[in-house]
Amino acid sequence: MTLTHDRAAAAVERHDCPNCGAPAGSACRTRGGKTPAKYHTPRFVLVSALREELDVPVPANRGPGRTWSQGSALAVVPAPRAERAIRIGYARTSTARQELASQLEALRRAECHKIFSEQISTRVKVRPELEKALALAHQFKEAAPETPVIVTVHELKRLARNAAELMTLSADLQAGGIQLELLTGPLTGIYDPNGMGAMFFAVLAVAGQIERNYIREKTLEGQAVAAAKGNHGGRPKVIDDDSLIFALALKAKGVPVPDIAKKLTVKSGKNAGRPPSVASLYRAFAEAEQAAADDTAALRPKPARIVTADEALRVHT
Numbered sequence: 001m002t003l004t005h006d007r008a009a010a011a012v013e014r015h016d017c018p019n020c021g022a023p024a025g026s027a028c029r030t031r032g033g034k035t036p037a038k039y040h041t042p043r044f045v046l047v048s049a050l051r052e053e054l055d056v057p058v059p060a061n062r063g064p065g066r067t068w069s070q071g072s073a074l075a076v077v078p079a080p081r082a083e084r085a086i087r088i089g090y091a092r093t094s095t096a097r098q099e100l101a102s103q104l105e106a107l108r109r110a111e112c113h114k115i116f117s118e119q120i121s122t123r124v125k126v127r128p129e130l131e132k133a134l135a136l137a138h139q140f141k142e143a144a145p146e147t148p149v150i151v152t153v154h155e156l157k158r159l160a161r162n163a164a165e166l167m168t169l170s171a172d173l174q175a176g177g178i179q180l181e182l183l184t185g186p187l188t189g190i191y192d193p194n195g196m197g198a199m200f201f202a203v204l205a206v207a208g209q210i211e212r213n214y215i216r217e218k219t220l221e222g223q224a225v226a227a228a229k230g231n232h233g234g235r236p237k238v239i240d241d242d243s244l245i246f247a248l249a250l251k252a253k254g255v256p257v258p259d260i261a262k263k264l265t266v267k268s269g270k271n272a273g274r275p276p277s278v279a280s281l282y283r284a285f286a287e288a289e290q291a292a293a294d295d296t297a298a299l300r301p302k303p304a305r306i307v308t309a310d311e312a313l314r315v316h317t
Contacts, residue, residue: 257285261276
């Protein structure tokens, strides 16, 4: 804070509070009609020297915690001046293997006033920290309409992955007159949601959907190639085909199932080198019997259908 507490309070009180409606010359007030311990953010952000502060305390002589009373009215309240842009940073990772440090450092170098971060997949529709960042950006814009407010991200994919999310975000930024800043990538820069910025968001949404479709198509192609090579995905079998044939032969000789299980070995997975469980062996036997029954039913000739005299008469007539 570049001002002393008393001077900061005096500078804040030169403006009406957009949040609680306290007039110039008075401290802020709570919904319960008392003087709060600190001034509301939309009010002290109107003072250029205090815009980077997270809170500005109310001096003791204003009576924090006591019943609010109106102070001396000021003859003239200067209009808020348009100063440098207010940046709200947002960083996100999808998994624990990714790290936030590089994003946070880039946002700090961009001189963001407040940075929100979270570890959450873009597949999750509700992202609490992103909503907080957007809410604070709207709050700043309402308090100082003439001051540019910018939501800053390291790269576009930290915000959304599909056209629907991008278009929703675009509409929200356009409604609040909030700009978007990308720090890296081919689209690095600051974009105003109005004017040419609206076209940027529309093109961005289409590009995002095309990329998503491309990734999906490549994934399906990869699965098809793997299936052609005999790899159908999923967990490997606990009892492979060779072990099952051996187990069926022992069962046909009357060997108890627990003894059969002790003679087998799991060849892959976390239990590799160990004998399979008796439950797994029973399950493999049941699947083998069902497969044999299905094959027998498919090969069994269907009985000839007897044609009644009425049906034969209808055919000839």
